[in-house]
Amino acid sequence: MYAQMVKSAGTGVKSREEMTDQERDFQDKIDADIKIEPRDWMPDDYRATLIRQMGQHAHSEIVGQLPEGNWITRAPTLERKAILLAKVQDEAGHGLYLYSAAETLGVTRDELTEMLLDGRMKYSSIFNYPTLNWADIGAVGWLVDGAAIMNQVPLQRTSYGPYSRAMIRICKEESFHQRQGYDAIRKMAEGTVAQKKMAQDALNRLWYPSLMMFGPSDKDSVHSAQSMAWKIKINTNDELRQKFVDQTVPQIKFLGLDLPDDAIVWNEETSQHDYTDPDWNEFFDVIKGNGPCNVDRLAARNKAWDDGAWVREGLMVHAQKKAAAKLAAE
């Protein structure tokens, strides 16, 4: 998932006694794993939180085109270029499903877009980091999509029907991207000295930003309890981060690359890897807009939107003319 620090609306988890009858029925459905559908009653705070989370996820797919698009024109073979184009196309498609799913909650895609463009809504912090060499494209597929899948697989069981169905579809494509990304970086790790250097550089730079994708440490994650009760968040940030580290460390070793963190070591007692937490000050800086690419990413999206205004308007006016002509002919 590409949603971090989604603030749950409301005052926190209510006890059954504090709930109204309607709220109790709603919570019972969730506890019984019955999906909530667009026409069902839902608490305003559930709706508002989902809009934030799904909107942030959709925005991430859209902004996520930019760091990958940065290398489409420089892809080293026709096949790599085709794979990258297909991946970016899939991501724009994911954005489309997610906006459509969010629209079932009563918000329009244009409203969400406006909130992205003026900074009221966020996208994942990872896309505020640059892609500097070709191995970054492999690493984005392997690490970034890998981290996203870690979060999205449980979300296939999320309580909101349209979101859950979007996740099922998206997960299939993301797994494919992850395998392609791993294949691309493996080719480089096994390649020339220069290629191996690119692969190591990409891993070193993207490791901590990938760990940050899961959001702040559980002890600082103030919004989780309500979202977990509503099943729009299934696991805690630290659980997923640990799972990601445990999955990825053997892959790094298989590639023959150096671990990006000297403190990574298998802990017999806990049966998991110890590792160094990301620098959370850096994370909060990025969230506040001070990442290496925040300004450029938002400027690029704003420019695309502004430059495209005449196109959207032209097509809309034409559609109206066509509808009017059809009506007149009837």
Added chain:
Amino acid sequence: MANVDQQALFQFLLRMGDNTLVLGHRVSEWCGHAPVLEEDIALANTALDLIGQTQFWLGLAGEVEGKGQDADALAFRRDVWDFRNFLICEMPNGDFGQTLMRQFLFDAWASVTLAHLQKSSDERVAGIAAKASKEVAYHLERSSDTIVGLGDGTAESHDRMQAALEYLWPYVGEMFASDDVDANMVAAGIATDPAGLRGEFDAIITRVLTQATLNIPQSTFAHKGGRDGSIHTEHLGHLLTSMQWLQRVYPDASW
């Protein structure tokens, strides 16, 4: 097939593959910057199809040449003078209207050309044309709809589309110029004379541009030099600079 001039066939295949390669590259430059999400998807999809067609055309070109060059070697290791694409394919994207007008004019040419190539005496050529035709039919439908929508939209969108048409019009003629390579292909039954395809092309563009309330320029002047490589625009060198950079800097690497 033994009598076919292999050098002419190689040139013909380079023309086909370089068109899709260079245009596919241009279209891919839009990634993440389109006016609306559906267009981001459509542009990436179009670029993807064109790059896929390139793999077939240049792959076959390398085989015919017989010097061990595969599609990647041809795409990433030749210099400007060796490229055989129409000049229109290398023209910059400009605004979205210019990109779509370029696409529409190319799609109309491609749909007419590929329909004939499906009857080629060379089965390999006919096979690639059959596969590409399906994609191009969709590209043409989409670019036509967009040209009509924007031409017959607001005053601003109309004026931008008219300006795009006038800017690109001098590059249309080259698509229908014939030379010795074409004469060779016609003699071998591999391809149709491009000059003979103009009527079908004009029928398509007249129908769409009329519906789009756009005026087809009267001028018959045509820039040329792309399909024989004699004189490209300044734009192609910059395009190749980014496209070929990794292969040029790390010639020993495989990716």
